[in-house]
Amino acid sequence: MPKGFSLFLSTLAVVSALGFDSVRAAPAAPQENTGRNTRDQGGNTVTPExxxxxxxxxxxxxxxxxxxxKDKSLSVDAHNAKIIVRGGLVTLRGPVETPAxxxxxxxxxxxxxxxxxxxxQLEPKSP
Structure with missing residues (x-):
């Protein structure tokens, strides 16, 4: 028997004994901003396009x-905020962690x- 094969069989036995006979993918979670995106479809809000x-x-x-x-104190969400500029007018959009x-x-x-x-137009996730 190949060396790694016995380890595979041992692992399979443990998984089976623990009741993990079949592995199922978790149901897909809805996108966090799906509801927010509907407001952009009417053409009344500024988008990156x-x-x-x-x-x-x-x-x-x-x-x-x-x-x-450059500001390392900001969250990943803040670093990824949408910045839209038209004629020197800046629109900020997207989620951020806090009002601060x-x-x-x-x-x-x-x-x-x-x-x-x-x-x-940034939207804080927490108060």
Missing amino acids: DQNESSADRNLAASIRKAVV EKTKLQTIAERTRGVKQVDN
Whole structure:
């Protein structure tokens, strides 16, 4: 009998003895933001697809993103927030961990040279 085969049979016996005769995949969980995405379908909200393609707006979005990612105190959600720039007007969207993160991202955007106004639509997960 090959060396690894006996280990496989032993493992199989333990799994069977514990009642794990068949492994089933967990049912797929609904996406966290599925309900939120329906609001974007009407065309009344700004989405990343509305990002202006001017070099000034792209550079402004990149500057904000760089400052956000540089701040290691922010959560992964905050680092991945949507930053949409159109004519110097910045829209922030997506989930963040806390209201403090929401405020911090707005402050970062407002302090970025060239930003005219910030529409903060970030959604804190906890109060």
